[in-house]
Amino acid sequence: MAVLIYVDSVSGKVNKPGFEAINYGKKIADLKGDKAVVIVTGDCHNTAELGNYGASKVLHAKAVSSADSGVLTKVIAKAAEQENADIIVFSHNLVGRAVAPRVAARLNAGHVAGAIETPTNNGAFTVKKAVFSGKAFADVEISSEKKVISILPNSSPVVSMGGDAEIIDFAVDAALLNSKIKVKEVKTKDGEISLREAELVVSAGRGLKGPENWGMVEEMAKILGAATACSRPVADIGWRPHHEHVGQTGIAIAPDLYFAIGISGAIQHLAGVNRSKTIVVINKDADAPFFKAADYGIVGDAFEIVPKLNEALKKFKANAQ
Amino acid sequence: MKILVCISKAPDTTSKISFADNNSKFNEAGVQYIVNPYDEWYALVRALEIKETIGGNVTIITVGTAADEPIIRKALAIGADDAVRIDAEPKDALFVAKNIADYAKDKGFDLILTGKETIDYNGSQVPGMMAELLDLPYISSASKLDLSANTATLETDIPGGSEVLEVELPAVISCAKGMAEARIPNMRGIMASRTKPLTVVSSNDQNAFTSIKTYSLPLEKKGCKYISAENVQELVDLLHNEAKAI
Numbered sequence: 001m002a003v004l005i006y007v008d009s010v011s012g013k014v015n016k017p018g019f020e021a022i023n024y025g026k027k028i029a030d031l032k033g034d035k036a037v038v039i040v041t042g043d044c045h046n047t048a049e050l051g052n053y054g055a056s057k058v059l060h061a062k063a064v065s066s067a068d069s070g071v072l073t074k075v076i077a078k079a080a081e082q083e084n085a086d087i088i089v090f091s092h093n094l095v096g097r098a099v100a101p102r103v104a105a106r107l108n109a110g111h112v113a114g115a116i117e118t119p120t121n122n123g124a125f126t127v128k129k130a131v132f133s134g135k136a137f138a139d140v141e142i143s144s145e146k147k148v149i150s151i152l153p154n155s156s157p158v159v160s161m162g163g164d165a166e167i168i169d170f171a172v173d174a175a176l177l178n179s180k181i182k183v184k185e186v187k188t189k190d191g192e193i194s195l196r197e198a199e200l201v202v203s204a205g206r207g208l209k210g211p212e213n214w215g216m217v218e219e220m221a222k223i224l225g226a227a228t229a230c231s232r233p234v235a236d237i238g239w240r241p242h243h244e245h246v247g248q249t250g251i252a253i254a255p256d257l258y259f260a261i262g263i264s265g266a267i268q269h270l271a272g273v274n275r276s277k278t279i280v281v282i283n284k285d286a287d288a289p290f291f292k293a294a295d296y297g298i299v300g301d302a303f304e305i306v307p308k309l310n311e312a313l314k315k316f317k318a319n320a321q
Numbered sequence: 322m323k324i325l326v327c328i329s330k331a332p333d334t335t336s337k338i339s340f341a342d343n344n345s346k347f348n349e350a351g352v353q354y355i356v357n358p359y360d361e362w363y364a365l366v367r368a369l370e371i372k373e374t375i376g377g378n379v380t381i382i383t384v385g386t387a388a389d390e391p392i393i394r395k396a397l398a399i400g401a402d403d404a405v406r407i408d409a410e411p412k413d414a415l416f417v418a419k420n421i422a423d424y425a426k427d428k429g430f431d432l433i434l435t436g437k438e439t440i441d442y443n444g445s446q447v448p449g450m451m452a453e454l455l456d457l458p459y460i461s462s463a464s465k466l467d468l469s470a471n472t473a474t475l476e477t478d479i480p481g482g483s484e485v486l487e488v489e490l491p492a493v494i495s496c497a498k499g500m501a502e503a504r505i506p507n508m509r510g511i512m513a514s515r516t517k518p519l520t521v522v523s524s525n526d527q528n529a530f531t532s533i534k535t536y537s538l539p540l541e542k543k544g545c546k547y548i549s550a551e552n553v554q555e556l557v558d559l560l561h562n563e564a565k566a567i
Contacts, residue, residue, distance in 0.1 A: 010479075010480045010481075011481075015480070067484075067486065068458065069449060069452070069459050069461070070452065070453070070456075070457075070458055070459065073453060092445075093480075094461070094462065094477075094478060094479060094480065097445040097449075097461050097462065098449055098459060098460075098461035098462075099449070100446075100449070101414065101418075101444075101445070101446040101447070101448070101449030101450045101453070102449045102450065102452060102453035102459065103453075104415060104446070104450060105415060105418060105449070105450040105451075105453035105454050106453050108415075108530075109530065110413070110415070110529075110530030110531040111414065111415065111444075111446060111450075111530075111531065112531060113414075113443070113444040113445060113446050114443055114444065124534075126534060130443065131441065131442055131443060131536070132332070132338045132440070132441055132443075133440050133441075133443055134539075135338045135538075135539075136338050136340075136536055136537065136538050136539070137536065137537045137538075137539070138442075138533045138535070138536050138537075139533065139534045139535045139536075139537075140531050140532065140533050140534070141531065141532050141533075141534050142530060142531050143530050143531070143532070144530035179458075180458040180488055180489040180492070181458050181460070181486055181487070181488045182486065182487040182488075183484055183485070183486055184474070184484075184485040184486065184487050185484065185485040186479070186482065186484045186485075187482045187483050187484065187485075188479070188481045188482030189481065189482055193481070194480040194481045196480070197480060200566070200567070224567065235498070242464065242498045242499040243464070243478055243483070243498075243499075245498060248334050248440055249334065249358050249359070249362075249440065249498070250498060252443070256566050257560065257564070257566035257567065267334070267335055268334045268335070271334075274539060275539075277564075277566065278560070278564040278566045279542075280556065280560070281545070291545045292542070292545070293542060294542070294545040295542065295543075295545065295546065295564065296545065296546050296547075296548060296556060296559060296560070296564075297545040297546070297547050297548070298547070298548050298549070298550050298553070298556065299547065299550065300550030301550070304550065305550050305553060308553045309553040309556065309557070312553050312554050312556075312557045313557060313567075316557050316561065316567070
């Protein structure tokens, strides 16, 4: 048996959510005394690194794009069969969300999406996952022979294991690559950090009074190398783009550091950010509910505090180099 | 255009989450159920907009018991034409997907829409599973959906940006923020919803492969450490030395 881990390649490289998934699959493989085999698709220049995160073998399916989850499912199912894998691990990132459930349906396997801890296997195979948009956790037992697990990004630090992996070209029949989905256009913004995978996030809300005041937020994000985010009202009134909305009905994130500036901390917003490791709240209202969920708080006017904080952060960054 | 919109019930977003029976069950006492926001605000409303533009029929489907009929009526009040309830307690995502796929397989739907995830179990699983069971293309978390003839044009997020995709119909699409604006049912819609057809079909009664054994709540925060607005340097020091976040 083996544990098969699927990772996607972003701009020619497997990135952090992929490393996390490999680490996670390796831990499961160790529990079972099996090998961790990675399958990666598309253009990928860091296959040689993947052994360091726990892969003992890397199957590289170069001709396969990650845009069509149906095609990807057939390729992953073929690899699972070839490697005799009974557990298949994905990141619960954008590609993983599309393909993992398809693979589970194809293999008639129980699927846990959003796992946050390594499974336990004391007779029953159980995985902890986040539920109610981060307000709670559930231990889910998987009873099927084949199992699919998608791990929530940023749920554990990436660990280097110092191993080497054998890298094998994974050939796929051209017939398998027939797709009903065409990518017409890719819009990426250079230098913009993806919010879902960001380690540091600077977020602001209605307290900023208007979209013209976001300059200091963007500056802080730039100094820290952070992604920018916002609360729902701000996305709804069009001050910020929808894809920046974090919360129960936006996207849920779990960065190392979350700065909340002028956000009161409604329960729906907290649900999307309360897995952040450190939360800093800046709000002029001392009774804002967000302070209850914060690690550090400053009560005061964001328009005075943030520029000063940016200066202090700039100095800190300059000295740290 | 024949559109199937899959809806799920979810606890109201302001619900306090607690558990019963030795943390083995979600405590439903005092919980108000709503249509899962992604299903209602984006999938259903976009389906209605498409119907209003090019004509067609919008069918609602859910897997649930008679107790879930209020959310079906809500979706009908917003404007769906008819509804199907598969009569079963939903056991897990694959169970739900198998039931809906079984129902939909010979009905000739051009589009099957869902929300991008439910706000209770957050799996994003059912649409992908249905797509595989029905052997259809699937686009996850689309923020735009436009139709021309037999093709849908969609926009989805990718790391650091977005991409525009074209897919041949029929297809399964899960819908995210940006696709449509939430609608509030009007009195006429509410009145009409009472007499719109609701078909109850029996479940194909599959076994489920996953089951929740226990629930737990996150650990309470230690409490907030306050820093004076005059001393932002202290925050920088704490973030570096104590939290090790920068």
